[in-house]
């Protein structure tokens with residue numbers, strides 16, 4: 001892992017002063033070691049210490065806390081599991097689609113409540129979520145999703161007619177929408193950095209710039225080595241998300257896929273008045289390759305998605321793609337022609353973790369000494385926070401209503417080795433792009 005300037009990785013990572021903690025030096029022994037300082041690792045460490053304050057816990061982060069997707073994402077606290085509710089129902093059956101959605105509702109509430117409980121300053125807002133139709137075909141798709149949610153006995157989701165959507169946010173391309181008031185938006189880097197304060201106050205030993213370069217099972221547990229030292233633990237958690245690609249034992253469980261974001265300058269009061277959006281909802285469209293947009297605390301428009309990037313071999317350096325960035329900037333102009341001439345100030349991207357069926361997977365790796373969590377796709381902000389609690393239950397050997405959900409310790413169809421992996425991922429992506437193109441015009 002080469003050392004990188006974390007502040008170049010997203011706008012969010014520049015919004016709060018942050019000094020990384022020192023790297024691991026020497027040999028340490030703890031009860032539990034967590035690899036990865038994103039939301040999964042941070043939440044796991046938090047829930048472990050909350051469950052058993054006497055437990056010694058070390059967290060090893062290769063760069064800085066929030067360096068991965070957790071410090072770069074759109075900041076949507078939302079309930080989407082996998083691709084869509086109907087894809088989940090098709091893949092796992094209706095009962096499990098319902099179970100997954102209820103888990104996600106709990107995840108959204110857990111995150112909101114933890115932010116309040118631990119007083120993490122992360123510009124948390126609670127404006128709800130709209131999935132807007134941008135063509136008749138997407139309207140049909142979204143109406144179907146809302147109906148399915150109701151058939152599954154899920155509440156808190158309704159159809160919002162196009163004229164009501166326009167009262168909320170003015171765009172010539174927005175039709176009706178899935179409306180879900182439960183959801184929120186936040187600044188993900190402030191949340192990540194805030195978590196470091198919380199867990200280190202609880203006694204977790206946090207080491208930054210400490211990439212784990214070898215993981216060895218030992219008779220009593222696991223030994224993790226970094227360039228400066230080692231941690232021997234009874235159990236270890238691999239919270240390495242898309243970077244699991246670099247860990248041989250996890251490589252076939254998931255593959256990294258890159259999503260990108262553009263950001264405007266802060267909008268003037270006149271521009272804000274022209275677009276409405278007074279209630280500041282998080283918004284996505286219903287494409288396979290979604291567009292997602294929201295306002296920041298200082299009223300910039302953040303727009304992400306449109307397309308995704310793949311890599312070959314062990315390449316993890318696909319954050320930037322000028323074609324996608326330009327496409328996204330044009331999308332902002334198309335969605336909000338009222339603010340034409342607005343300046344764009346930031347572009348960035350980051351890797352998400354994708355399983356072959358695009359649903360999350362967590363559980364034991366081989367035996368109970370190692371626990372992993374992958375596959376949060378582009379919707380892991382809430383999910384990782386509850387997964388941290390689930391992982392903590394697994395580590396502590398506690399059977400709970402969380403460890404019994406169907407995606408814990410499930411069998412996932414593995415990704416094939418390269419170059420077949422790349423070709424397969426490219427083929428899936430091409431099919432998704434084509435479907436989007438057709439539906440955009442229908």
Ligand SMILES: Cc1cc2nc3c(=O)[nH]c(=O)nc-3n(C[C@H](O)[C@H](O)[C@H](O)COP(=O)(O)OP(=O)(O)OC[C@H]3O[C@@H](n4cnc5c(N)ncnc54)[C@H](O)[C@@H]3O)c2cc1C
Nearest residue numbers: 036038039040062068069070073074076212241350380381
């Ligand atoms: C651009 C973008 C937009 C997104 N938007 C949203 C959104 O709006 N809402 C939503 O719900 N989800 C969104 N997501 C997805 C969400 O951000 C992720 O699902 C979530 O943050 C994953 O958290 P994590 O802790 O599992 O992984 P990460 O945050 O990626 O953390 C993994 C960490 O492990 C570290 N690491 C890896 N290997 C090693 C090693 N060997 N040794 C030590 N450390 C290591 C990495 O440096 C990294 O910090 C988005 C993702 C991206 C990239």
